[in-house]
Amino acid sequence: xxxxxxxxxxxxxxxxxxxxxxxxxxxxxxxxxxxxxxxxxxxxxxxxxxxxxxxxxxxxxxxxxxxxxxxxxxxxxxxxxxxxxxxxxxxxxxxxxxxxxxxxxxxxxxxxxxxxxxxxxxxxxxxxxxxxxxxxxxxxxxxxxxxxxxxxxxxxxxxxxxxxxxxxxxxxxxxxxxxxxxxxxxxxxxxxxxxxxxxxxxxx
Numbered sequence: 252x253x254x255x256x257x258x259x260x261x262x263x264x265x266x267x268x269x270x271x272x273x274x275x276x277x278x279x280x281x282x283x284x285x286x287x288x289x290x291x292x293x294x295x296x297x298x299x300x301x302x303x304x305x306x307x308x309x310x311x312x313x314x315x316x317x318x319x320x321x322x323x324x325x326x327x328x329x330x331x332x333x334x335x336x337x338x339x340x341x342x343x344x345x346x347x348x349x350x351x352x353x354x355x356x357x358x359x360x361x362x363x364x365x366x367x368x369x370x371x372x373x374x375x376x377x378x379x380x381x382x383x384x385x386x387x388x389x390x391x392x393x394x395x396x397x398x399x400x401x402x403x404x405x406x407x408x409x410x411x412x413x414x415x416x417x418x419x420x421x422x423x424x425x426x427x428x429x430x431x432x433x434x435x436x437x438x439x440x441x442x443x444x445x446x447x448x449x450x451x452x453x454x455x
Contacts, residue, residue, distance in 0.1 A: 252432050254278055254285040255327040257320060257352075259334045259345025263289045266370035267333040269411045270403045273418050274331065274368070277425025283432060287333075288323060290316055290348050297347040304355045317348060321355040328432055329364040330392070332383045339375035341382055353386050361391035362442055364431050366424055368401045370411065376402035391445055395431060397424035 256275065260267040268287065275285045296312045303311035309318045324330050332349065334341035341349075353360075367383030369376050380400050387394050401424055403417035404410070411417065
């Protein structure tokens with residue numbers, strides 16, 4: 252089993268990455284491989300609602316890592332999204348990246364477990380956590396939780412290291428995800444068919 256983690260922070264080795272590494276270590280102890288894909292710091296297009304992805308299975312913009320992330324996500328058994336808090340929401344580059352990514356992968360990710368992780372200096376974690384989880388719930392993905400909301404606090408990696416409960420939450424998240432993946436594999440239950448026939452626009 253393999254888990255893809257996406258680090259949407261502009262800092263490759265920053266606080267968000269530290270939280271993801273704690274999860275990766277826990278997964279590894281359970282025999283589950285993982286990788287962290289960093290989205291980088293280059294300028295990112297927002298979704299322009301062109302519909303290209305619906306007909307071609309990839310985003311029309313090919314100059315960043317969205318299509319790479321889409322291939323990796325579809326091939327993975329679970330997906331974890333990591334983001335820093337900027338003004339009580341995830342960083343703008345991460346939002347642009349994930350909006351486009353989920354336009355490509357949403358249907359293929361149905362019933363795969365998803366989890367979100369946020370890092371913040373002090374406040375805004377819950378709002379950002381909620382924002383990330385909406386990508387899963389619109390895609391029919393079971394959301395994996397931990398023993399508190401999935402956040403770490405600190406302005407530097409060294410400060411995150413001092414957030415003992417935050418790192419504990421990351422380890423518990425990794426353990427919960429490992430358990431769920433093992434349960435899905437052991438159960439070998441046929442996946443339900445999700446209805447996709449109706450799209451209703453409410454216009455008055």
